[in-house]
Amino acid sequence: MATDFKFIPIIDISPLLAKCNDPKMDEDQGVSKVVKQLDQACREAGFFYVKGHGIPDSLVKEVKDVTHKYFDLPYEEKIKIKMSAATGFRGYQRVGENVTHSRPDMHEAIDCYREIKGGMYGALGEPMEGSNKWPDNPSNFKSLLEEYISLLTGMLSILSFYLFSLFIIIIINNSWSLTDLSRNIMRGIALALGGSPDEFDGEKAGDPFWVMRLIGYPGATSANGSEMPENDIGCGAHTDYGKVSGLADLHAYIPTILTPKLSVILFLKKLYRCLLTLVNQDDDIPALQVRNRSGELILAVPIPGTFVCNIGDMLKIWSNGLYESTLHQVINNSPKYRVSVAFFYEPNFNAVVEPLEFCKQKTGGIKKFERAVYGEHLVRKVLTNFVTD
């Protein structure tokens, strides 16, 4: 992170969304103001809240409600959608299965990825082929989450009733920008970097991959119970490069190569991933902590009606370090169970990620990062990153 920021700025992005598809958006005063704020936030904190984002509050809340309901179910029920190599690493992982810095994270989660159809990305995408594992209970879980994802990505994958309701929402709000929030924030960030608004369209992130984690953090009392007495870290310090799937499942995939200890050590090696993250967190439980340059932890206090956004490592590469991803962690000290839904907006699966020429010029003319193909990194994450990175 770049500075000793003391707070995380709140940015009203509605002027940006209103003009996002206007070819002259960069000449608009409202857009320029938002772009300036984005630039400052990305340089100073790597984190910002967005308000005026156009996603209905009722949907944002409902997504957290169904997530609470799912995690409230007995373990035998939750495990019905267990994540494994056979599910393309999609599905439920229990508390402690995720590891950061060799410590089990005190959270459970459902991991989802954009659907990969058979043969879509050849042999590279094969291990992750498949569609997401949605629970049957609560019964509206799948439809609700698919609607939510379509609004965040602009991928109108749900036909029938939900597409129709989305259409009505769009008409009511008179704004197409509702349907692709992440892309539109990226258009603002592209301008903030000094590029054109469509810098990340096309081959870079015009057909974006996405990852979503629905995360449940047990309350402090149960977290300190007998099962894992010392661990109260919900999610260890990290930048957004993504999470490794359950080690047990990875061993099922590459059973003979690694000992569990070695797996954990290699897991610590950094993987570049993630462009922009949008976190939808419980309104009443402050738990997400962001580290500034001196190591002070700045709380990303929940602010109703906002998403917490942070830039990921892929943007760090594209911007040649002009924008950095910031370390953050989660500790739920409240006795209440906390839920957050982290949505990771990613480059195209086949995208080649390397410092943009104009960013290189702005940062001393030297390329600070090597070229990476996003899909290779992603798949390596779930398979061989343990071996080669």
Ligand SMILES: O=C(O)CCC(=O)C(=O)O
């Ligand atoms: O739970 C949160 O508030 C954030 C989670 C997070 O940082 C992540 O999953 O990358």
Ligand SMILES: [Fe+2]
């Ligand atoms: Fe994160």
